[in-house]
Amino acid sequence: MKPFRILYRNIRDALKSIxxxxxxxxxxxxxxxxxxxxxxxxxxxSFNVENVTNLIRKDFTIIAxxxxxxxxxxxxxVEEKITKLDNIDEYKYENKIEIAESMQDSSDVFKTIMENWxxxxxxxxxxxxxxxxxAENINITANELKKIEGITVVRYGEGIVENLLxxxxxxxxxxIVIVLALIVVTAFLISNTIKLTIFSRKREIEIMRxxxxxxxxxKLPFIIEGLFLGVLGSLIPIIxxxxxxxxxxxxxxxxxxxxxxxxxxxxxxxxIVSSLLALIGVFVGMWGSARAVxxxxxx
Amino acid sequence: xxxxxxxxxxxxxxxxxxxxxxxSLKVKKGEFIFIIGSSGSGKSTLIKMLYREERxxxxxxxxxxxxxxxxxxxxxxxxxxxxxxxxxxYKLLHKLTVYExxxxxxxxxxxxxxxIREKTLKALELVGPKGKAKSYPDQLSGGEQQRxxxxxxxxxxPKLLLCDEPTGNLDSxxxxxxxxxxxxxxxxxxxxxxxxxxxxxxNKMKKRVIQIEAGKIExxxxxxxxxxxxx
Numbered sequence: 136m137k138p139f140r141i142l143y144r145n146i147r148d149a150l151k152s153i154x155x156x157x158x159x160x161x162x163x164x165x166x167x168x169x170x171x172x173x174x175x176x177x178x179x180x181s182f183n184v185e186n187v188t189n190l191i192r193k194d195f196t197i198i199a200x201x202x203x204x205x206x207x208x209x210x211x212x213v214e215e216k217i218t219k220l221d222n223i224d225e226y227k228y229e230n231k232i233e234i235a236e237s238m239q240d241s242s243d244v245f246k247t248i249m250e251n252w253x254x255x256x257x258x259x260x261x262x263x264x265x266x267x268x269x270a271e272n273i274n275i276t277a278n279e280l281k282k283i284e285g286i287t288v289v290r291y292g293e294g295i296v297e298n299l300l301x302x303x304x305x306x307x308x309x310x311i312v313i314v315l316a317l318i319v320v321t322a323f324l325i326s327n328t329i330k331l332t333i334f335s336r337k338r339e340i341e342i343m344r345x346x347x348x349x350x351x352x353x354k355l356p357f358i359i360e361g362l363f364l365g366v367l368g369s370l371i372p373i374i375x376x377x378x379x380x381x382x383x384x385x386x387x388x389x390x391x392x393x394x395x396x397x398x399x400x401x402x403x404x405x406x407i408v409s410s411l412l413a414l415i416g417v418f419v420g421m422w423g424s425a426r427a428v429x430x431x432x433x434x
Numbered sequence: 435x436x437x438x439x440x441x442x443x444x445x446x447x448x449x450x451x452x453x454x455x456x457x458s459l460k461v462k463k464g465e466f467i468f469i470i471g472s473s474g475s476g477k478s479t480l481i482k483m484l485y486r487e488e489r490x491x492x493x494x495x496x497x498x499x500x501x502x503x504x505x506x507x508x509x510x511x512x513x514x515x516x517x518x519x520x521x522x523x524y525k526l527l528h529k530l531t532v533y534e535x536x537x538x539x540x541x542x543x544x545x546x547x548x549x550i551r552e553k554t555l556k557a558l559e560l561v562g563p564k565g566k567a568k569s570y571p572d573q574l575s576g577g578e579q580q581r582x583x584x585x586x587x588x589x590x591x592p593k594l595l596l597c598d599e600p601t602g603n604l605d606s607x608x609x610x611x612x613x614x615x616x617x618x619x620x621x622x623x624x625x626x627x628x629x630x631x632x633x634x635x636x637n638k639m640k641k642r643v644i645q646i647e648a649g650k651i652e653x654x655x656x657x658x659x660x661x662x663x664x665x
Binding site for chain 1: 485508510511512513514515519525527529538539541542543544545546586590
């Protein structure tokens with residue numbers, strides 16, 4: 136089959152050329168490797184920031200304190216009004232006795248103080264714990280809750296929430312910009328490195344053209360060579376990601392210092408990042424080669 | 435049968451130098467033609483236009499039905515596959531063996547290994563150098579290297595062979611051997627156009643000679659000789 140023979144010949148030539156121009160191949164491969172390591176780190180950071188942001192978003196809770204004078208009937212009415220609001224994901228009612236109990240369970244200090252309280256002594260208030268769908272609009276929902284009759288105070292960590300979200304948003308966006316910039320820079324670096332290889336093969340290209348090689352005939356081995364360089368260059372970063380991230384996850388036991396900053400589970404995360412790295416490597420290698428060889432073709 | 439028609443061709447380089455001026459020429463199938471002229475007369479430019487390395491500013495060049503002057507860059511390979519080209523400096527790849535250098539020209543066509551082998555060995559058999567298929571160009575003499583280059587040029591059995599001073603780097607004995615090889619190829623039906631300085635060769639071969647001076651055809655000698663001593 137003619138196309139297969141041509142492909143076979145190109146793959147053979149590409150492999151030969153990688154070994155024949157060994158030092159330049161090593162230069163291109165290291166160039167891809169180093170950038171992909173940085174890309175990998177940025178990607179892991181970016182995914183983790185996103186993960187933490189999502190977890191925090193999910194965890195945002197509005198606490199609505201109820202007037203202690205409300206009857207059960209009135210509490211039901213408040214609940215009904217809450218269900219009618221937009222942006223409510225789920226809610227939970229806790230009466231002040233339950234709250235007192237859970238507080239006593241959580242700390243010995245509370246226990247000593249609260250143990251002897253009667254029902255009338257209990258200064259706590261019945262509450263609704265409300266989770267929202269969209270954390271960005273938490274303040275709107277909080278304001279709506281405030282307007283409901285029977286709810287005295289609404290708390291959701293005003294200020295902190297908004298600031299945290301915007302900081303994480305900025306970090307995430309910067310990381311994406313860094314990754315994209317790195318990909319572009321590598322593509323050009325590869326292109327220039329391969330140009331050096333191709334410069335030494337100018338004569339070969341010239342003769343190929345003279346004996347009737349089409350542009351594709353000439354380009355294909357170089358593009359396949361770029362593909363191989365990309366694959367070889369992404370090997371070390373992929374190994375680092377697969378084993379390094381797992382080790383890191385194990386070392387931190389899944390969270391950085393506080394349960395608040397959860398790391399992404401290693402599986403299938405490391406394989407997703409690895410596939411992306413391989414794809415970037417291959418793309419960058421092929422594009423770099425194609426760009427480099429174009430200079431010597433008359434198109 | 436006419437193989438090449440060159441009509442009112444003008445070639446001016448970007449530097450402003452006019453290399454070929456209003457040149458017209460017809461070549462029949464199976465002919466052997468010499469193009470002679472002093473350095474800078476335009477003979478190399480004419481050869482380059484025939485294999486479409488250069489494109490004329492005006493006029494037309496038709497080779498075997500292909501309008502070479504209008505051929506787009508990315509389609510030039512279609513013309514090149516139909517003709518063979520031989521250069522003064524052989525243009526061989528030094529990292530490849532003799533066999534590989536010749537096979538190189540047909541590998542791009544996607545033939546199978548058997549066909550490549552048959553054609554390559556046939557070309558080497560016809561042109562030589564004998565028994566050196568596994569040698570590298572650097573291990574060969576100038577004449578032998580030129581034989582390899584000719585083998586590469588004819589391996590695809592082209593109808594037209596263009597030679598740009600093929601004996602320019604060779605002594606007269608070796609030059610004559612190369613001419614015998616070319617004559618042999620011509621006898622098998624391939625049209626040959628050869629640009630040369632080599633007076634002795636031209637005089638001995640008794641073929642049609644086209645003398646170019648300052649980009650124009652000065653004289654055409656049938657069974658010609660190198661008469662102009664000034665050249």
